[in-house]
Amino acid sequence: MEQNQKLYEFITNHAEEITDEWLRKVKVGRETKYSRETREHGEQEALDQYKDITYSIANIFISKKVNPTDEIQDWAQNISEKRVAEQTPIHETLQNFKTYRVVLWNRMKDFFQDAPVDLEHILRWTELLQEAYDYMVLQFTEHYYKTNIKQLHAQEQLINELSSPVIPITNEEAILPLIGDLDRKRISNIQSTTLERCSQHSYERIYLDMSGVESIDTIVAHHLFQLIQSLELLGVTSVICGMNPKVAQVAIQLGIDFTQIPIKSTLSHALDELGSKQVQN
Structure with missing residues (x-):
């Protein structure tokens, strides 16, 4: 236990040197998005981040906790969220992890040489370090994936909302x-x-402007017809505008009956007719 404490103190006492050396290697290594951003504005933040993980890894050599890697998990997940937000490619971060592990291991080898350490301790420490590193990578990649998927779903939802806006023209x-x-x-x-x-808005009429639709397949045509029928059940009359010949042919081939649905050649014609009715009223 005394040897473990000495290793812990050695690593924590050299934490700043370890992170400084890591940053130098990142900056002079292969040019990446992360290394460019680090040089420009994120150097101190990067140093603080890796100093934190240095303390967390050092702690596994003396921890009596059942799960001494909890701090590593929190760190890896926090870093993954930052890297997703920064759009840093995952392979660049993993390369930085590898660089950090090499720097930390080399510094630990200095400790082995300076202190009388038996082989059993060295093997055990090597095993603990590798387990901690593997766990860090696993937590990072898993949370990176989940955060990325969550972000993609949010973007997809936003795109869907923007691509199907219901635009009010009257009450x-x-x-x-x-x-x-x-x-x-x-x-x-x-x-x-x-x-x-x-x-929500209690509309009475909605104009489905299809002038921007080039073609539809069987399933889409049926969904469109179901939408019109569902709107009718809500008391909303649908008016189809700007349907091109290809779409009309698909509807006919499928036997979809649009004869009971108001159809206008263009949206502008439909709105002109609406305006005329309002003037008359």
């Missing part, structure tokens, strides 16, 4: 512009979002 009418490829997932999102917003 009773709104426009739903449909643009680009309508795949199954997107039309399903459009369906749920549109129904929710029409229900």
Whole structure:
């Protein structure tokens, strides 16, 4: 136990030197996004981050906890969130981890040479260091993946919301512009979002502007028809505007009956008609 304490004190006493050496190697090594940003504005933050992990790793040699790697887990997950936010490629961070491990191990070898340490202790410390390093990498990569997926889902949700906006034009009418490829997932999102917003705002009529839709497949056509039927159940009349010939042909081939649904050649014609009715009223 005395030897473990000495190693702990050696590492913590040299923590600043270890992190300084790590940073020098990162800065003069292979040019990466991380090394550029570190040179420009993040040097002190990087030093603080790796000084923290140095203390956490040193602690495993003397810790009596059942899970002495808890601090390493917290550090790795915190770093993963920062790297995702900074859009740092995962391989660059793993390369920095490797550089850090080499620097720390070389400094530990200095301790072995300066102090009378038996082989059993060296082997045990080597094992503990490797376990800590592997655990750090595992926690980082796992949390990096989860954070990245969470961020991608948030971005996807935002894109879906922006790509299917229900735009009010009066208190009773709104426009739903449909643009680009309508795949199954997107039309399903459009369906749920549109129904929710029409229900919240009590619209009476919605103009489905399809002038930006080049083509649709069988599933999308049925989803579109289901949307119109669902809106009808909510008391909302759908008006289809700007349907191009390709989309019309698909609808006919599928036997979808649009004869009971108001159809206008363009959105502007539909809005002109709406304006004329309002003037007459």
